[in-house]
Amino acid sequence: MAQYSTNFLQNSSTGAGSTKGFTNGAGDFGRVLDIILDENHPQYQNKGGGRSINGVFFRYESKKGIEDLATIEDFAYQGSGQIKTVPVVGELVSISSQPSPRKTKSIGVTALFYMSIVNVWNSPNCNPYLDVFSNPTLDIEKGGTFTEEPTINPIRSAVGDLQVEGRQGQSIRLTGAKGTANPWVDDSNKGKPVIIISNGQIDTDDGFTTITEDINKDSSSIYFISDHQIPLDQANQKRSAYDQPPTTAGQFKGNQILINSGRLFFNAKEQDMLLSSITSIGLNTGGSINMDASSYFCVDAPEILLGVKARTAPGNTKEPVLLGNQTEQLLQTLFKMLERMARDMARAKTVDKKPIPLLNKRGAQMQPVIKAMKRRINPTGPSRIKSKKVFTE
Numbered sequence: 001m002a003q004y005s006t007n008f009l010q011n012s013s014t015g016a017g018s019t020k021g022f023t024n025g026a027g028d029f030g031r032v033l034d035i036i037l038d039e040n041h042p043q044y045q046n047k048g049g050g051r052s053i054n055g056v057f058f059r060y061e062s063k064k065g066i067e068d069l070a071t072i073e074d075f076a077y078q079g080s081g082q083i084k085t086v087p088v089v090g091e092l093v094s095i096s097s098q099p100s101p102r103k104t105k106s107i108g109v110t111a112l113f114y115m116s117i118v119n120v121w122n123s124p125n126c127n128p129y130l131d132v133f134s135n136p137t138l139d140i141e142k143g144g145t146f147t148e149e150p151t152i153n154p155i156r157s158a159v160g161d162l163q164v165e166g167r168q169g170q171s172i173r174l175t176g177a178k179g180t181a182n183p184w185v186d187d188s189n190k191g192k193p194v195i196i197i198s199n200g201q202i203d204t205d206d207g208f209t210t211i212t213e214d215i216n217k218d219s220s221s222i223y224f225i226s227d228h229q230i231p232l233d234q235a236n237q238k239r240s241a242y243d244q245p246p247t248t249a250g251q252f253k254g255n256q257i258l259i260n261s262g263r264l265f266f267n268a269k270e271q272d273m274l275l276s277s278i279t280s281i282g283l284n285t286g287g288s289i290n291m292d293a294s295s296y297f298c299v300d301a302p303e304i305l306l307g308v309k310a311r312t313a314p315g316n317t318k319e320p321v322l323l324g325n326q327t328e329q330l331l332q333t334l335f336k337m338l339e340r341m342a343r344d345m346a347r348a349k350t351v352d353k354k355p356i357p358l359l360n361k362r363g364a365q366m367q368p369v370i371k372a373m374k375r376r377i378n379p380t381g382p383s384r385i386k387s388k389k390v391f392t393e
Contacts, residue, residue: 028095029118030058031131032087033073033138047075054078054086056114061092061129076112085117088148088167090128090140092118123207124165125152153201156181156210169201171213181212184228195224220261229253232260238284240308246282323393324386328379335374342366 034057036044047055055077076095078084087093093114100111120127126148128140140148146167155163155171158179164172173196178185182194200219202211215221216233223230232249239245249258266273275281283289291297305311310318345363348356376384 029061029092030056030074030076030095030114031061031129031135032089032091032093033057033059033135034089035086035142037086043075048077051077054084056087056093058093058095058114059131059135060095061131074112076114079113079115087114087117088126088128088140088146089142090130090138091126092120092129094118121208122154123152124154124169124171125149125167125207150207151204152207153204153209153211155198156212158182158185170199172197173213181210183212184225184230189227192227193224194226194228195222197222215258215260218260221258222260223256223258225256225258227254228256230256230258232258236284236286238286239282241311242280242282243311246280321392324383324391325379328377328383328386331377332374332379335370335377339367339370339374342370 036047036052036055038044038053039049041052043057044052052075055075057073057075059073076093078086079096079098094116096113096115097110098113100109117127118129120129126140126146128148130136130138130140140146149168152167152169155165155173157163157173158175158177158181160175160177161181162174174193175182175196176185176191176193178187178190185192185194196213198213198218198221202214202217204211213221215223215230229252230250234249237248249256305318313319342363345359346367348359348363350356378386382388
């Protein structure tokens with residue numbers, strides 16, 4: 001393992017810029033000038049390759065008793081390998097000197113790292129602190145790759161909240177205390193855990209006023225609640241298939257996960273997608289419900305009801321579905337009897353052996369019709385009147 005020096009006056013030999021002999025104590029801040037985001041940056045290899053990703057070029061904003069340091073450009077690596085906050089050009093970052101993996105023969109060396117972004121404006125979008133005197137043309141939007149949004153608002157907090165807020169109106173909030181940030185928390189559920197993941201905010205006139213998440217107006221939301229009532233507006237209220245419809249999303253209070261967006265797409269790319277419930281699974285839409293399968297579609301229950309009337313019809317007035325093979329067996333028996341009857345009618349005579357013209361004629365006419373009808377059925381296999389797709393017990 002490399003041996004590290006705590007002598008911060010020692011020049012860095014990391015190839016990432018150096019401390020240039022200045023004391024790098026607590027309270028040093030740098031204004032971000034440029035960022036290495038990928039291998040296409042011209043300084044990527046010079047600053048250590050993959051180690052330099054998210055590193056920043058900066059100029060010191062302040063140094064104790066040193067007047068001209070703001071003219072010196074230096075480089076700082078990202079200070080965290082797990083939770084990363086990449087700054088915007090023009091923002092101030094705190095600078096710290098920390099051990100570097102490279103070493104000389106006798107002593108370890110240090111390198112500069114940025115640890116946090118200074119929250120100048122308390123804005124989740126960006127917090128630039130421009131030097132209008134020495135660098136008035138600094139490109140905050142970095143050539144159009146970043147957009148400064150004046151109406152991205154900070155999320156209102158409740159006491160004890162843990163929050164993560166993105167620059168484009170995304171947020172994750174772990175909450176549960178009573179306050180204006182949580183209108184659905186009262187004395188009955190105060191302290192019960194809530195997690196809110198929200199993407200996209202409501203429109204506001206400024207980017208400084210705190211706002212609360214709105215499950216109905218934010219672009220996409222996931223709410224994990226334990227004993228709360230979230231006023232979600234359901235896209236459709238139709239529940240005609242139920243005898244006792246379930247409690248609506250906005251009226252339910254208890255353990256619940258709410259997902260709301262313009263479109264939901266669930267994709268199981270390797271195995272199954274399974275829905276399991278104790279009471280019911282309800283699907284309702286203002287349009288259609290469409291199901292496609294490449295193998296087969298199977299529905300099983302002690303009783304399968306198609307349509308509201310099938311569910312609400314009393315007792316023996318419910319209309320059951322006929323079984324195809326058994327129905328054709330019944331028809332086959334009936335056709336045989338009719339066929340014999342037609343032959344007898346065609347040959348029928350009076351007691352004195354005279355033909356009965358009308359009866360004979362009808363019997364002769366019936367025979368080819370009955371034979372044609374018999375050809376349409378097949379009690380033991382496919383036929384012209386049985387479905388090739390839909391089967392029942």
